[in-house]
Amino acid sequence: DTIPRFGTETPHEAKLAELMDNIDAWGLNIFDVHNYSQSHSLTSVMYTIFKKRNLIETFRISPQKLINYLVTLESHYLDVPYHCSIHAADVTQAIHVLLLIPSFENTFTDLEILAALFAAAIHDVDHPGVTNQYLINSDNELALMYNDTSVLENHSLAVAFKLLQNEDCDFIENLSDEQRKILRQISIDMVLATDMSKHGAIMQTIQSFHQSLKAKQCKDSNSNSSTNDSLVLTEQKERVQLLREMLHCADLSNPTKHLSIYTQWVDRIMDEFHYQGDRERSAGMPISPMCNRRTADIEMAQIGFIQAIVEPLWQMWAQLVYPHCQQMLDNIDSNRQWYEYQISNRSSRNNT
Ligand SMILES: COc1ccc(/C=N/OC[C@H](O)CN2C[C@@H](C)O[C@@H](C)C2)cc1OC1CCCC1
Ligand SMILES: [Mg+2]
Ligand SMILES: [Zn+2]
Numbered sequence: 001d002t003i004p005r006f007g008t009e010t011p012h013e014a015k016l017a018e019l020m021d022n023i024d025a026w027g028l029n030i031f032d033v034h035n036y037s038q039s040h041s042l043t044s045v046m047y048t049i050f051k052k053r054n055l056i057e058t059f060r061i062s063p064q065k066l067i068n069y070l071v072t073l074e075s076h077y078l079d080v081p082y083h084c085s086i087h088a089a090d091v092t093q094a095i096h097v098l099l100l101i102p103s104f105e106n107t108f109t110d111l112e113i114l115a116a117l118f119a120a121a122i123h124d125v126d127h128p129g130v131t132n133q134y135l136i137n138s139d140n141e142l143a144l145m146y147n148d149t150s151v152l153e154n155h156s157l158a159v160a161f162k163l164l165q166n167e168d169c170d171f172i173e174n175l176s177d178e179q180r181k182i183l184r185q186i187s188i189d190m191v192l193a194t195d196m197s198k199h200g201a202i203m204q205t206i207q208s209f210h211q212s213l214k215a216k217q218c219k220d221s222n223s224n225s226s227t228n229d230s231l232v233l234t235e236q237k238e239r240v241q242l243l244r245e246m247l248h249c250a251d252l253s254n255p256t257k258h259l260s261i262y263t264q265w266v267d268r269i270m271d272e273f274h275y276q277g278d279r280e281r282s283a284g285m286p287i288s289p290m291c292n293r294r295t296a297d298i299e300m301a302q303i304g305f306i307q308a309i310v311e312p313l314w315q316m317w318a319q320l321v322y323p324h325c326q327q328m329l330d331n332i333d334s335n336r337q338w339y340e341y342q343i344s345n346r347s348s349r350n351n352t
Contacts, residue, residue: 129272
């Protein structure tokens with residue numbers, strides 16, 4: 001039986017086709033994709049990107065096995081407000097767009113691109129909608145299993161690779177042993193780097209790492225080749241470091257999107273944090289930061305998130321690929337201003 005155009009059967013194929021015309025754009029509305037793909041945004045986004053990047057031919061992937069894997073992976077994302085399959089689809093599409101930046105035209109091998117997209121798709125699978133700290137504080141089985149270390153990230157990796165052992169889901173069966181080893185190595189590295197407790201370490205190294213890359217890029221531009229814009233990294237280690245940063249950026253990209261998309265993600269993360277806070281409160285545990293719905297200041301928390309985490313990270317990234325990520329910085333700025341305006345409005349409302 002033939003495979004549907006976007007990997008999943010949907011009565012809205014024409015509308016989905018219209019949306020998928022924007023698969024290369026930062027402005028793609030992933031919530032519309034989810035609705036018109038019958039809640040298969042992760043499957044349809046990944047399948048469309050794989051076809052567009054010719055990865056199915058390059059790695060002799062069985063389309064049916066790819067679909068089997070993606071549908072199974074998608075079904076292992078839980079129905080939690082934020083860390084659900086739409087977030088995985090969102091991050092996957094984001095990393096696809098970041099990989100399209102001209103600076104990376106000649107940077108990554110096909111295998112590294114395959115690994116990066118795979119890592120994005122799997123990075124939060126089976127996420128229970130609570131933080132690592134909550135799992136540790138509540139003596140959860142997962143914290144016991146992973147010795148309190150990057151518990152959620154280790155768990156998502158283990159689940160994703162377990163699903164791959166399923167004969168009719170093994171879409172990488174035609175990769176050589178060496179290629180499978182590299183794909184596994186890069187995916188593990190990238191997903192473990194999405195643990196927010198690693199954010200500080202990434203910010204420590206990003207400055208000097210990017211300066212060294214820019215220095216090399218300048219040398220290339222003397223060769224007045226058309227690709228003087230592109231970053232050439234001879235070491236796989238350096239390319240993986242760049243991919244690690246790229247997935248972290250994609251994971252923290254909500255404030256870089258149009259306000260109408262960003263605010264939907266804010267609602268979802270706050271639902272998830274407040275539900276965790278409810279569980280902590282009823283268990284007599286201390287309530288985690290930003291998880292208490294009774295004292296929440298959502299606008300202030302987002303301004304803090306943007307100023308402390310998202311803007312500094314994206315400024316480093318935008319500097320490396322200048323002028324290609326200006327839209328992200330502009331959206332961060334206008335979104336922060338919008339939240340500041342909400343706060344100023346709120347105080348004047350109280351004065352009336
Ligand atoms: C759109 O807004 C967001 C989008 C993603 C995220 C992702 N967070 O990472 C997931 C982990 O849970 C990380 N932290 C949990 C927290 C309780 O403690 C931190 C030390 C670790 C957060 C967002 O806003 C948050 C921050 C400010 C208001 C809520
Ligand atoms: Mg995560
Ligand atoms: Zn994530």
